Amino acid sequence: MRLILAANRLFHRQGYERSSIAEIAREAAVPPGNVYYYFKTKEDLVEAVIARRNAFIAAWLSDIDKSGDPEHRLTRFVDEFEKTSKSRAEHGCPVGGLSHDANRIGGELAAQARVAFQMLLDWLQRQFVFMGDDQEVAQSNALHLISVLQGASLLAHTFSDPAPVESEANRLKAWLHAMAR
Secondary structure, three states: OHHHHHHHHHHHHHOOOOOOHHHHHHHHOOOHHHHHHHOOOHHHHHHHHHHHHHHHHHHHHHHHHOOOOHHHHHHHHHHHHHHOHHHHHHHOOHHHHHHHHHHHHOHHHHHHHHHHHHHHHHHHHHHHHHOOOOHHHHHHHHHHHHHHHHHHHHHHHHHOOOHHHHHHHHHHHHHHHHHHO
16 A cells, blocks of 8 residues: 555556656565566556555545535535645646546546546536536536636646645635535
8 A cells, every 4th residue: 555655646646648657666664576476567556556546536526525515515526636736736636637648648547547536527517416407517617617627727837836736726615616506
């Protein structure tokens, strides 16, 4: 688990390509040979990181599902992005960055990385349906919300400034509140 957590941190901070097995071992405080004992290749390790992130997202969304009405759940979702605005400014979006890296590798890793975004989009769409949207409008609204947050994360990282995430989060919360009336 320490190796997966260390790889997760490094992949977020500096990307898959720039994270060496030696750095991951150092971050996990284990001898480099131990990495290869558990993971035959770096791709095996990124696969484990993707699986852990996907499990985290599923648990996070399940936790949000336990709170309030759909507007409250959607607002809480946006709030969580806003809380991580400084990290997003410094390192980018952990899900978006890893998805980008996995798409460069291609194949099954790219497909596994897409699961995170698909879970987010499906969950968001369900919330908009619960708010009264039909499936097509709910799908469009889900795509809009995640696109705004991802774009704001990219701009925050590009300019090393959390303001785009914070500004767009506030704008999205006002949009959600207006929709709920």
